[in-house]
Amino acid sequence: MTTGDLDPKNWDEFRARAHALLDDSLDKMSTADQGRVWTPLPNQLKAQIEQPLPRGGGDVDQILRAILPYGVGNTHPRFFGWVHGAGAPSGVLADIIAAAMNVNAGGRNHVAPVVEKQVINWCADVMGFGETASGLIVSGTSLATVVALKTARDQANALASIRGVPQGRLVGYTSNQAHSCIKRAFDLLGLGTDSLRLVPCNDAFEMDTDALIAQIEADVAAGHQPFLVAGTAGAVNMGAIDDLETIADIAAEHKLWFHVDGAFGAAGRLGTAAADRLTGIARADSLAFDFHKWFQVNYEAGLVLIRNDAAHRASFSDRAEYLRGTERGLAGGAFWAVDYGPELSRGFRALKVWAHLVEHGFDALGATIDRNIALAGALRARIVAHERLQPMAPTPLNINCFRYTSDRVDMDILNTEIVIALQESGVAVPSTTVLNGETAIRVNITNHRTQESDLDVLIEAVVEQGARLEKVLDR
Ligand SMILES: Cc1ncc(COP(=O)(O)O)c(C=O)c1O
Structure with missing residues (x-):
């Protein structure tokens, strides 16, 4: 012992x-x-x-x-x-094994890099990145975005120095519905958040691709250097999927790095309900998504995929003498995570992902995603049918934004209070967002446990709280 x-x-x-x-x-x-x-x-x-x-x-x-x-x-x-x-009990078992092994998965010749590389290979396959893509398991999409955008930035700088032309200010593009992690990455990478242009959206909250082209042309005319466009597959506010194929065309024409934020939406490629709107992911230079969202892996784990392995390595592989690899021995091993991201010491996060994918299989995960999308449609039908409820946005994927209407009290305050009351009652937990300046109750379904009966409970509770709070606020 x-x-x-x-x-x-x-x-x-x-x-x-x-x-x-x-x-x-x-x-x-x-x-x-x-x-x-x-x-x-x-x-x-x-x-x-x-x-x-x-x-x-x-x-x-x-x-x-x-x-x-x-x-x-x-x-x-x-x-x-x-x-x-929502996670799955199976993840607990892999976490117990990972904790018991207590490996450092930054690199070297042992089981963790083999497991991690296999997860990357499977995901590169389902996301259409092919066999030569590289990747890294990270804490989530926020960090995955930093890794992807650093690679994009370094490629833009390297190309400029090869061509020997004086370089303008690097500028990038994403929609005004994109997640704040893209802006955060611009900040962290020293690009400056003003260098990220927030392109307006159409009525469906998708990037307006004509406005994108106009902005690129304006930046070029001003002497700036456009280097990146980030499309969104599943926008956080209401689930919009940008027209990724058109954005890929524009990126190709203007020689931009095409990144996709698919934090939850990319998982739609596992099912059938949304897959035909996600084909453009297969044309991206980089993709960030989470296992802990629609894949139902226990927190936390996300993935960055990069089509060009050499570009990815060029941005991160800089091993000091004490990290030198060898042909044989423990310092061997083909895949060292430290060559692909900012962390050296890291735990065996890959094991719970690998075990989850093997135990459940990609098809079952895809079926759960399709069922969630169908549930979102069923919820929308209930919202539309109720005289006091009003949809605030389309429901392209798994999110409904709506509100309880009132002609007596401020609806922004009323709907914020409804959400807090629901959370405090313990009956249901929606959140809020703001669309076109108006507060909405936001119901996201990325949960393999949710049933249609849960939607009935939710709607009943919203209406009950709405009627009660309207009276309270009207006093
Ligand atoms: C579209 C989108 N991008 C990025 C993120 C950030 O992901 P993470 O919290 O895993 O860093 C989220 C989180 O909800 C998201 O919805």
């Missing part, structure tokens, strides 16, 4: 503790559809967590057990907020 300073003094006792906590975790997971969606953390438990500096060490199992009900609530079928996946 191992007897390091921090190893259990009694392994039999530790085994019993581990089994008891696993049982509690299984109880939590097997009753995910019961009880409240969200419950705020009680003060007493908060105080136990915020205990004085624990110099002596002590019992932790009681607190581990006690916190189980106080998460975000996204494992519950009536969690509809933001874009959260």
Whole structure:
């Protein structure tokens, strides 16, 4: 029995503790559809967590057990907020193995890089990136976007220096519905957020591609250097899918790097309901998406795919002498994650993704996505049919934005209050957004547990809270 300073003094006792906590975790997971969606953390438990500096060490199992009900609530079928996946119990098992192995997956010759590269290869295949693409598993789309845009920026700089022409200011394009992670990446990469042009959208909240061309031409005329266009496959506000094929054409004509933010929408390629609107992904230079959203992998894991492996490596591969690879031994191994991203030390995140894909299979994941899209359509029908509810945007994918109407009170305040009341009631968790200056109740369905009956509960609760709060606000 191992007897390091921090190893259990009694392994039999530790085994019993581990089994008891696993049982509690299984109880939590097997009753995910019961009880409240969200419950705020009680003060007493908060105080136990915020205990004085624990110099002596002590019992932790009681607190581990006690916190189980106080998460975000996204494992519950009536969690509809933001874009959260529901996860799957199978992921817990892989995480136990990964924690037990405690590998550093930054590189070297062991199982983790093999697992990670296999996930990348499968995803490159389903996303139409082909066999020579590279990629990296990261924490999520935000970091995946930084990796992709750094590669794009470095390629633009390298091309300019090869051509020997004086370089203008690098400018890029995305729609005004794009996620803020693209702006964040421009900031982090020192490009300046003003260098990201927010192209207006059409009535369907998709990038206006004529406006894109006009903006590119204006920038060229001003002496700037357009280098990137980022299309969105599933916009966070209401699920719009940009016309990716047309954007790919424009990118090719103007020699721009074509990036796609497919945080949740790219997963639509696994199913049939949205796949025909996602063909343009296969023409992108880079793609960022999440496993923890519509793939239902437990938090957190996302992927960046880059069509040109050499370009990807050129942006990140800079190994110091103590990281030099060898033909044989532990410093061997073909795939070193450190050559493809900013992190050196990293955990075995790839294992839960690999295990999830193998256990469930891409087809079942695609069927879940199609079912979610059908549920969003069913919810829209309920909204349209109700005299007090009004859709605020089309429903191209899995998100409904709508509001409870009133001619007596401010509808922005009323609908914000409805959402807070629903969250606090524990019955359902939608979130809010603002579309064309108006606050909407936003219901996102990226949840394999949601059933049609959950939509009835939601609509009933919205209408009940709406009627109650309208009276309160009208006083
Ligand atoms: C379209 C889109 N892009 C990017 C992100 C950011 O992803 P992450 O939270 O995994 O960094 C999100 C998150 O919801 C998103 O919906």
